[in-house]
Amino acid sequence: MPQPMSSFSMPRRGLIRGTGAGLIAASGSAAAQQGDPAPVRAIGRPMPKLEREAPLSPEERVGFAVVGLGKFALNQILPSFAFCRQAKLVSLVSGDAAKAREVARQYGVPESGIHDYANYDRIADDPAIQVVYVILPNALHAEYTQRAFRAGKHVLCEKPMAVSSAEAREMIAAGRAAGRKLMVAYRAQYETFNRKAIEMIREGELGKLRLITSDHGRPAKPEEPADQWRLQRALAGGGSLFDVGIYAVNAMRYLSGEEPEEVMAMTQSDPDDPRFREVEDRTTWQFRMPSGLLCNGSTSYSYFETKRLSVLGTDAALRMDPATDYDLRRMWVSREGEREAELLLPMNNQFAAGLDHMAECVRENRDPRTPGEEGLRDMLAMEAIYEAARTGRTVRVGTP
Secondary structure (H helix, E strand, C coil), X not given: CCCCCCCCCXXXXXXXXXXXXXXXXXXXXXXXHHCCCCCCCCCCCCCCCCCCCCCCXXXXXXXXXXXXXXXXXXXXXXXXXXXXCCEEEEEEECCCHHHHHHHHHHHCCCHXXXXXXXXXXXXXXXXXXXXXXXXXXXXXXXXXXXXXXXXXXXXXXXXXXXXXXXXXXXXHHXXXXXXXXXXXXXXXXXXXXXXXXXXXXXXXXXXXXXXXEEEEECCCCCCCXXXXXXXXXXXXXXXXXXXXXXXXXXXHHHHHCCCCCEEEEEEECCCCCHHHCCCCCEEEEEEECCCCCEEEEEEECCCCXXXXXXXXXXXXXXXXXXXXXXXXXXXXXXXXXXXXXXXXXXXXXXXXXXXXXXXXXXXXXXXXXXXXXXXXXXXXXXXXXXXXXXXXXXXXXXXX
C-alpha cells in the first residue's frame, strides 16, 4: 500500500519526473527530439510546461511580520515560508531580543525588521510589512490585532481568534474601520484532505448527512512552556475546548455547511489533577443543525492524542484519522456493497497554503475564505457549549 508522505516532501512520482527532466536538460537538444543523437554536453532548453503555478518574484510577494516566536511559530509557520509562492517573511516581533536576532539570522530577516512588544506600534513605519500574523496567547489576540489595524496592516490571527465573542466583534469592527482584511488561521480549511471531504459532501456523494462525529484532544504537559499559558484561564480563555476542541467545532460547520442552532454539553475534570485548577479537561457536546443533522463532539486535555472525524450520510460514510494533523492525514470512504476504500491524495503544506491565500487576498483585494466572521461563529458556538455544560440545559447558539 502506498505510504503517506510528509507535507513537506514531493510525491515520489514528482521526484522521478523531475530527475528525468534534469537528464534531458543536461544532454538533450532540439535535434534530439527529431531522433538525432543528443550531444554529450550541457545545453539550454526551452522553458518546459510548469506543473504548478510559478512563484512570484520576491519583490511581488506580500510581506509578513510574525508576532510571537513560540513553539508553533518556530516549528511550523516560519519553515513554511520556504514553501510559499506569494508570501514572504520580512519581520519578527518577540519579547526576547536574543531569540529574535538568532531567528532573524536563520531566516534572513534584516535588523530593521526585528521588533519587540514595547515598540510594536512602530510596524506602522515599516512599508515592507503588509500582513501581521498574530501567534500569541489567546487573550492577547484582540489587542495585537487592533494595534496592527491602527498601524495600517492586514491581520492573520491564530485560532481561537479571541477569548470571547465580544472581543471577536471588536476585532472585526476594527478591521472594517481601518479598511484592512482579517483572516483567521484555520489551517484545516486549506488542506487537501479536508478540502476533498467538503467537495464530496457538497456534490452529494454521501447522500443526506445524518451524523458528524469528531474527537480532538491531547494530554496537556505543564512542563512544556507552550502548554503553561494554556492552563491559565487569564491567558487561554478556556481549556481543551478552546485549544483543540475548536478543530471539531469548526469541522462540523465547514463539513456540513450549516450553523448549529442549539447544543447540549457536559464538562468533567478530575479534582485532584493540578492541571485543571483553572481550565476544564474534558468536554462533550451535541449540536443540532437546522436540517436536523446531529453532530457529536469531544475534546480533552487528558486522553490520548486524537484528531479524528467521521461523517455518516444516507448513501456513504467518510472518516478521517488523523484529520487535522500537521504532517499526516488519511481518509476512507465506505459505500453499500463495497469494502472501505482509502483515498490517496497528495498532502500539501497547509500552513503555506493559508499564508499564500492571505497574500493573494491582499494582492487581489478579495475577502479571505476564513474571515473574522468565521472565527466569531466558533466563539459563539463554544460559548454556548460552556453555557449548556454549566446549566445542564439545551442552549440556543448565538448569531453574529
